[in-house]
Amino acid sequence: MGLITFYVFLGLALVGFAIEAWALVDAVRRPAHSFVTAEKRTKVFWVSLTAVGALIGYLAIPGFSVFGVRIGFGLPWLFTLLAVLPGAIYLADVKPEVIRYLRRPGPSTGRW
Incomplete structure (x- = not known):
């Protein structure tokens, strides 16, 4: 494999790994009830799936x-x-829906 080809594949693999890590960190940060409310499986499912993807992407x-x-x-x-x-x-699909179902502070209390 030529040097330029190696660096192109390396760059694409690193960008892919960055996407996988971003998805994993975001899935971990979201509350579990938002996944169920948005009807997008469970938090455990998405954290597991993105973790396996990140591991394979790293390898x-x-x-x-x-x-x-x-x-x-x-x-x-x-x-x-x-x-x-x-x-x-x-x-692209799960995160926007999960964000829609996060609990927002009430107008009178300002608390969660």
Whole structure:
């Protein structure tokens, strides 16, 4: 594999991993009742799915070393594409619906 091709694949894999990590952190931060109220399965389901996607996405980063520490393992490129799907689905479909059902402060009390 040429050097330019390696860096292109590395960049795409890192962007994919960033999307997966963003989805995982966001799913962890949301309250569980919002998922059920929005009819988007459960929080445990989405946290588990995005965690598996992030793990596979990390393992699919092309292998390279930084200061002697190996990063990524270089699973086949198909794994990178498959790992991004749960995170992308969560961010595009689930997150907007879950946000709609968060409890908002009442107008008179200002409390949750």
